[in-house]
Amino acid sequence: MFQHSVTQANELMRLAIPLMEKLDIPPTPYNYGIWYEYTSNRTPKLNRVVDRTLRRFGSLPAFVSQELFNEFLLPKEFQYAYQQGPVLKELTDNLESETSTASNEIHTFHEALRNTKEALKDIKTPDQLEKLTSQLELRTLKTNQIIEHYSQSLLRAQEEIAKLREGLSDANKASEIDPLTLLANEKGFEHALLSLTPYAEDDLSLILIDIDDLSVINNEYGKNVGTSLIRYIAKLLFRLLPEKASIGRINGGRFAILLSETEIAVAVKFAELLRNEIETQKIRYKNTKVLLPQVTVSIGVTTLIGDESPNQLIKKAQHFLLYAKRSGKNQCCSS
Numbered sequence: 001m002f003q004h005s006v007t008q009a010n011e012l013m014r015l016a017i018p019l020m021e022k023l024d025i026p027p028t029p030y031n032y033g034i035w036y037e038y039t040s041n042r043t044p045k046l047n048r049v050v051d052r053t054l055r056r057f058g059s060l061p062a063f064v065s066q067e068l069f070n071e072f073l074l075p076k077e078f079q080y081a082y083q084q085g086p087v088l089k090e091l092t093d094n095l096e097s098e099t100s101t102a103s104n105e106i107h108t109f110h111e112a113l114r115n116t117k118e119a120l121k122d123i124k125t126p127d128q129l130e131k132l133t134s135q136l137e138l139r140t141l142k143t144n145q146i147i148e149h150y151s152q153s154l155l156r157a158q159e160e161i162a163k164l165r166e167g168l169s170d171a172n173k174a175s176e177i178d179p180l181t182l183l184a185n186e187k188g189f190e191h192a193l194l195s196l197t198p199y200a201e202d203d204l205s206l207i208l209i210d211i212d213d214l215s216v217i218n219n220e221y222g223k224n225v226g227t228s229l230i231r232y233i234a235k236l237l238f239r240l241l242p243e244k245a246s247i248g249r250i251n252g253g254r255f256a257i258l259l260s261e262t263e264i265a266v267a268v269k270f271a272e273l274l275r276n277e278i279e280t281q282k283i284r285y286k287n288t289k290v291l292l293p294q295v296t297v298s299i300g301v302t303t304l305i306g307d308e309s310p311n312q313l314i315k316k317a318q319h320f321l322l323y324a325k326r327s328g329k330n331q332c333c334s335s
């Protein structure tokens, strides 16, 4: 994006801006970057993703712009710094001021050394020499203190940066995690779905799984047993998950699994494996050792086709799940 000549760049910007206006794309730095690259036509994959997103969403949502910008336009080594930029600004400002103090001091020290060297030429008595030595000693002490202070500030900044990094990633993760099962929650799952949608080529499959008669288990054995069962099923599903999959607990006893680069036939086969695995479990409540009656799940499976939106994908999966429930439960239904 930065390698065109000024004339080429102006020309591309002249093409990009009307296009952005026509599509009602907000004039953010991300969008300018993306539409510039788009009109240059030199990153076909970016153009394909943009075209598909426009068809699916009717526009380019902000989160997609940001991801496209990061993936296609921002050099990898800048990605992290770019995201953390605003948070680190204050830290950088402080360090900048400390660096300037330290550098002034080094400059002064340098001057003092030069002056001492000059003065040494005219030394005539031991007293003069001693005075000069004391002055230099004082200056060295002061410089040492400032440098010491500076290196401590650097260490503190390093620690703060490490803490910030940890804190930020923890906060981001925490808001998207279900504390009961430690899987993604609905928000986390939607995040995964929205990130994968632009790249899907009729091969992003969604499996919606719902524990059958959870309210009956709650009523007959108590809510703690029901909750423990949710956790048990979560662990089981997680254990069986293939590599290119994301899982979340959407609510209650309902889970969603996204399989990228997985066509419907493969997704259905996997869903059937999950259903069968759950059906054959002997589940005992660990606190009272009571054996639960056979636990089953109903499953809806579907795949994102053509220009369908993520919402349409979810709706289709819900439809097939409902169909499975209405057809007697403990079964998979698919498109």
Ligand SMILES: Nc1nc2c(ncn2[C@@H]2O[C@H](COP(=O)(O)OP(=O)(O)OP(=O)(O)O)[C@@H](O)[C@H]2O)c(=O)[nH]1
Pocket (backbone or CB within 6 Å): 180, 210, 211, 212, 213, 214, 215, 216, 218, 222, 223, 224, 225, 226, 227, 228, 230, 251, 252, 253, 325, 329
């Ligand atoms: N124990 C427990 N129950 C929950 C939790 N979250 C939701 N539930 C309950 O799970 C039940 C889910 O009920 P439904 O999905 O409507 O119906 P169901 O009894 O599972 O029946 P079907 O879905 O038709 O098979 C409700 O009674 C909720 O109150 C939870 O974290 N722990």
